[in-house]
Amino acid sequence: NAGVTQTPKFQVLKTGQSMTLQCAQDMNHNSMYWYRQDPGMGLRLIYYSASEGTTDKGEVPNGYNVSRLNKREFSLRLESAAPSQTSVYFCASIGSTRANTEAFFGQGTRLTVV
C-alpha cells in the first residue's frame, strides 16, 4: 500500500516548455487534488476531481489543465510553463465517507521554470 505516489520529484523547465505531473493513489479514494505551495502562501488549490470523470477549478487554475484518467490517477499539465509557476506541487487524495476525510499527500514535485 503506497498511498499517494507523485512523479517526478524534481523538474527544471525552460519558459514555454510543457510537462505533465503524474499522481496515483491506491486507497480507492474518490476525490483527488492538486495544490501548489509557495513560501508564505500556504497550500493553494489548483484543480480537484470529486470523482472519476469530473474536474473543477480551484483557487489558482490559470495556466494548468488536469485529467482524471481513472479512479487512481490524476495528472496536472503545464502547457507553456512560466517563471510564476515555479513552486512545489502536491497531489492529494481524500476518502468520501464522513469517517474517512484525512487528506493523504504525495511527496511533492519541486518545479523550477527558468
Add this chain to the structure above:
Amino acid sequence: GENVEQHPSTLSVQEGDSAVIKCTYSDSASNYFPWYKQELGKRPQLIIDIRSNVGEKKDQRIAVTLNKTAKHFSLHITETQPEDSAVYFCAASSGAGSYQLTFGKGTKLSVIP
C-alpha cells in the same frame, strides 16, 4: 468561497513551554477542521482534526478547540519538544461531496532546546 486566516506566521518557544496557533474561517457551512504538520522537505501529514459537533479534542500533547459561533479554532501543543519544530497548517472544509480543504498560510514553529 471559504477563507482561512492563520496566526501567527512564525512562533518560537522554549522547549517545555506551550504553543498556540489560531485560525479563523469565513464559511459557516464548514464543519471539518484538520491540522497538518509539515517537516522541512516533507509532505504535510494530519496530526489532529475536529468536527463541528465537538468543542475540543485531545491527543496526548496536542489539542484542538473549536468555537463555531466565533468561527475560530486553535491548536495547542503542550510540553513542546525540538521534534515539534515544523510548519503547521490549519484547514477548513464543508465536507460536502468532495471535502475540499481550504488551508491557512501556515505557522512556522521553532522549539528552542
